[in-house]
Amino acid sequence: MKRAYNFNAGPSALPLPVLQRAQEELLNFQNTGMSVMELSHRSKEYDAVHNKAKQLLRKLMNIPDTHDVLFLQGGASLQFSMVPMNLLPREKVGNYVLTGVWSEKALKEAKKVGQTHIAASSKEANYTYIPSLDQIQLSERAAYLHITSNNTIFGTQWHEFPNLPVDLIADMSSDILSREVNIEQFALIYAGAQKNLGPSGVTVVIVRNDLLEHVPENLPTMLDYRTYSSSNSLYNTPPTFAIYMLSLVLEWVEEQGGVKMIEKRNKEKASVVYEAIDASAGFYSPHAEKGSRSFMNVTFTLPNEEITKKFLAEAKEQGFVGLAGHRSVGGCRASIYNAVPYEACEALAEFMKQFQKRFA
Missing domain, CATH: 3.40.640.10 (Type I PLP-dependent aspartate aminotransferase-like (Major domain))
Known part of the structure; x- marks a missing residue:
């Protein structure tokens, strides 16, 4: 399955x-x-x-x-x-x-x-x-x-x-x-x-x-x-x-090794997605200031509404669920709670990089 x-x-x-x-x-x-x-x-x-x-x-x-x-x-x-x-x-x-x-x-x-x-x-x-x-x-x-x-x-x-x-x-x-x-x-x-x-x-x-x-x-x-x-x-x-x-x-x-190990993994998961954002030369723009970034919810916007809709549609086709941002922020949001595996964040980051190559 x-x-x-x-x-x-x-x-x-x-x-x-x-x-x-x-x-x-x-x-x-x-x-x-x-x-x-x-x-x-x-x-x-x-x-x-x-x-x-x-x-x-x-x-x-x-x-x-x-x-x-x-x-x-x-x-x-x-x-x-x-x-x-x-x-x-x-x-x-x-x-x-x-x-x-x-x-x-x-x-x-x-x-x-x-x-x-x-x-x-x-x-x-x-x-x-x-x-x-x-x-x-x-x-x-x-x-x-x-x-x-x-x-x-x-x-x-x-x-x-x-x-x-x-x-x-x-x-x-x-x-x-x-x-x-x-x-x-x-x-x-x-x-x-x-x-x-x-x-x-x-x-x-x-x-x-x-x-x-x-x-x-x-x-x-x-x-x-x-x-x-x-x-x-x-x-x-x-x-x-x-x-x-x-x-x-x-x-x-x-x-899993308790909360200490969970925290370590959560930081690793968040880093993968934030690195894709920071390396995008502004294609992906983070909502939160760097010192206040969440390890649970990664929020970002794309250059315009048309590209955002395209991103979300293609992401859905690739099996990514729940990436639409809240209306007060717009763009996208990846919620990477404890049960979200590292592999899912890795796959998202790779999808983001490939999407940027085609539309930047």
């Missing part, structure tokens, strides 16, 4: 061994005579899957005992509301760094809950760069500083995180598990699974335990982080199949 070169921005590529394992176990999981999708979330068989996913995530990301791991639903978009609802007291101010569409949406939801402040922004340059750390200006009475660690649409990524006297919160939906990070630096991390963790359906939240002591008492039960922390994320029926797939992806990451 021929597999596509999958560069979709999300839901994105999954490791082939993970898909094959899920296929093998789909109808009869561990001799239960049932699929994982059919198991009770109160059963010992599912309980083992659930806890294994948490334990593997802790191990791979070096999550200390000071932080809890929660499994929620609603994607990162629900976290745009849950973060301020749980962590933004009336007398304090939520600080946000704007680096793209998703940070704008996070700010929009926070404004509905309480006071907000834009601590830094690169919007004036159409989000071509990540603001430098010395550009960040906190407000008085700052409750937290919220960042989006990687920006899928604009192809930018934080390569150094702010170290300021305020709780740091990060939407890591598109680069969690792609590189080593110091969890102790963050008060809260959240991530939709559909880039590097598994299929869509489960959202991972890593929260420092002491934050839960200050959550308001009047929150709706399902919007309160304490509900999930106190019940091992089993207060209601969790997305069991998505969590099962998450556990398989985490096993695969461990087999």
